[in-house]
Amino acid sequence: MPARSIEQIRNLCKRRGFVFPGSAAYGGLGSFWDYGPLGTELLNNVKRAWWRDVVYKRDDVEGLDAAILMSRKVWQHSGHEGTFQDPLVHSKKTGKPYRLDKLLSEQQQPVVAKLFQAVVMQPSNDSRWQDFARVLTYVTPEEAKDDEYALAQAIAREQSGSYQIDPSNRDAYVNAVIRLLNKSALQPECVAFGVTVDAIAKYLVRGSSQNLLTSAGVVERGDTGQTANAADWTEARRFNLMFVSHTGPVEAAAGTAEELASRVYLRPETAQGIFMNFAHVQRSLARKIPFGIAQVGKAFRNEITPGNFIFRTREFEQMEIEFFIKPPQFVREGEKTDVQWHDEWIKQRYEWWLGLGVDGQRLRQREQAADELAHYSKRTVDLEYLFPEFGWGEVEGIANRTDYDLSAHSRDVPEADLKRLKLEPNSDSVEKFDYFDPDAKARYIPWVIEPSAGATRAMLAFLCEAYHEELTKEPPQAEVEAIKAETPAVIKNAQKKQKDAEKESDPSKRKRDPAAIAAFCTALEEAATRLPQSLLEINALLEDHPGAQNLEPVKKLLPKVGKLAEDCTRVVLRLHPTLAPIKLAVFPLKANKAEIVDIAKRIKHQFQGFFRTVYDDSAGIGRLYRRQDEIGTPWCITVDFQTLEDNTVTVRERDSMQQQRLPMDQLKDYFLTRLHM
Ligand code: ATP
16 A cells, blocks of 8 residues: 555655755745755656656657756746736734635535636736636626626726726626626626625625635634634735846835846746747757647746645756647648647656656646636646545646747747637747748748646655555564554543543643544554554654653553564655666675675675665674665665575565575676666
């Protein structure tokens, strides 16, 4: 069974040097992580496996490494400056920030969430009213009358700050919006979800998300049994996820012309660097369409609610491909269409994950629904991994982005295309990212298929998939029964502490959290029914639950569990050998026998130029094997006394734990073949 919890992975990562909290000496910095020696190896291996698959193994993809900082104009024309934002609210009780759309959808208000997302996230440039009108087309019948359209325009303009609705007319606007919404298909859904159309309308016109939240009955996460109250929430505001910095020495106040002139953003995706270089790569390598550009690199998003360890962080790494293809009207008989290219990439990328050991039961292709899609996207399929605890999470998105991106950065795009793509003319760009197609004898702006994966998120998925706790041998029955017999005493004692904690009526004064103790008791009771398989689980519960080690019955029980777990279980990372941070560990059977040590070190030196190899003599062989299992090392070699006689060594395989003797001169073939080197 793969990992049961993210906590297991987080603990392992810290214990064994994969991932550490960033800036730890100063109390950490929200959701920034440092990759330790093993994490660096694993992450590098993920990126290398990707690069090998999408660049080396193909004839039609080139690599790129663009600068992280780019002109602000890139982000203006890509739409990020105006739209790469989430709706942010704070709880007034706890001060915690929340993404309003997530809050709404978590609390069974998907319709409102969608509407809200669409409304709050209006782009802040002049074209935003079009998007706003799009929202109103979602909530109104297609044949919205001209005056209704004008109304949408007025409201949207006001939200962008470029127009002020006469305050004395506000109620008229509210009423008009209510009329629109009442006519719309949204109305019955609103009723079903208990949200009043009135509250939505007021939000649309007055921007009061507090009303909307109350109407939708939204309470703070974990705050069960509370009634929703408008005063619990701050008003929502649009929060741009891009980190701002400046080039050169600037002391001007934010928003002034001087500040804006030097402003740069830490890139929130690597893709734009690829679009900027489309023409460079195409011309310098004389590439013909179709071809792709691949890039791996850091991306930064000031996420409102990062979390789940390295799943959502503010600094992360992406692996992105922009694959440039012919627009549909230029595709000739026998050539692949955009639809076929898209399908092919979805298949290939899905298979990449499976090929590196992810079980198909935990990897799915999820079609983005029409209202999730960006307006320019023809189709997007997300690859999702089934993470422990929080469930399905996107690890890669594969989008058909049409000709939106290259058109957005091009000057002199024909009016009709601008209209189709909802773009403003770009007079800042000096380029037109078009391509002369020698077969079609025509110029066009290529379409793009974009497979975009997170490298750090992939690392988490691979770790979760690979993590296994298992018995290495059957523990003595009597000892297992003794542990079973002692757990009720632990539970009874813990329940007493729970009752004591509950006696304190003011939750802020409680030393222990009664709910956490109750969860501990339930987990322990359940795990005890699965002994001996659950030995490691019980060990972790007793060791890690705050305060558990102070309970008298735990003081007695923990050493017994620990000893049995040590003797009869192991944690093993069944990582694909390609991903394993260390491929080979070499041990001498006796650390004080010079000839044996010498041979072991020589074997290490023989392989360390090919792949990460370590030498270890710091414990007995059994413990050394277990240490390597825990970090996913696929092979261990032990040099012993027999080696001195016949030049053979023991090669032990991680997953099967099988050992075989191999002559030393066959080792090179053995490993290089298995690693496809
Ligand atoms: P999400 O819905 O999870 O925020 P997204 O749809 O915004 O992700 P994309 O913009 O499509 O993500 O980015 C492509 C990939 O980059 C994602 O599939 C994910 O693997 C990775 N990614 C995106 N945001 C983060 C983040 N904050 N931390 C780690 N990885 C991320």
